[in-house]
Amino acid sequence: MVFFVQVTTTAAMSFLCLSAFDRWACTSQSARIRQLSSIRVARFFFPIPFIFWTLVNIPFLIYSDLVPPMYTCWFTNDLFTRVGTLILSPILTVLLPLVVLILFGLLTYCNIRLVSHIRQQPNQSRMSTWEQQMTRMMLTQTLLSIICTIPRAVYVAYTISINAEATTMSFEQISIILLADSLTISIVSVNFASSFYIFLFSSPRFRQTILMYLTCRFHLRSNQIAPANMLLTATTHTGRQTARNIAHPTIQTERF
Template sequence: MSPITGVCIYTTDAFYVYTVFFLGIILSGIPILITMTFGILAYRNIRKTIILTRLRIDRQLTMIIFIQVLLTLIGLSPYVIYNAYAIITMNNEKSADRKAKEALASNITYLFGSVAYAGRFYLFMFSSPRFRRTVKDQILWWRRPQRIVPLAR
């Protein structure tokens, strides 16, 4: 633990690069690419479906896909940018003030990353009555109505 910032530090540069690569590319970069790719493909597929267009369901699905892609970009992009910055400035001499500012920036970008994942839950909670009912049933599992079956004579 660093006595200056009070956060854990890496003892070797190789482990630091591996950790930043793993967090920046694997946990942030790949989800952004996958979400954007499948969002675009789903949008194209929804536009081709005539039944959904007639029922005007295509607008709701398009809006949900767009918000998911936007949440992923807003939530994970700062984290990827910060990790790239951390790798680039890894060998620079840093003052205690700069290390504290970087620790704050790291925590803020981590908070934005959690928005990307938690935001999807709230997106579905606000947009889908079926999802709300399912969540309510799962949380209130002990209050499920009991079925009474009459005896056959």
């Protein structure tokens, strides 16, 4: 269980870092770097976090077992317990991803500022509405990722600082720490569902696309036929045309 939680957590945070890298790459002025922001590259890198973190977290699988009397999955080696809880788990799941998010967030902000500065030049065209929406969405997503990760980093730093006093804590203190643990995990989890809502509220074009998709998907369009006014569509004949038809009637012959 510890191994599974460690692998999934580190892989999830890796995808957050990769998304931050993708935002930086697609806003770069270099065409070579922008080529890294593509579906082909994303498909190539998708299995790598799972494979990499599975290999890195193998010690969690080796030194974990059901520990009596509650038979909960925990570490069986005292040395690895200290290394895993104080070094590996905090750094790999919180601190390192936070540094990467902040780094690529700043780089993305610099790229967007550079693009805005270039577009403000007299000989350059202004940013289109779609570019402004993409800029707003990228900045909001990057800022939200950093904000949601900071509480978890603070909690991890706090638990490391009080690790020596863990044996002397009261039941109320342990309950408060567990509550803070659950809250910070929930806040971090907001990252993985926030992109859709950020795009939905920030981009009118995205909302229109979603509305069109739902309309076509669930057949919400009405198939009623509007009645036509026959008086407006009927063929009109003038008096001259009527007189001409009377004076020169057309003769139709039938074939035998």
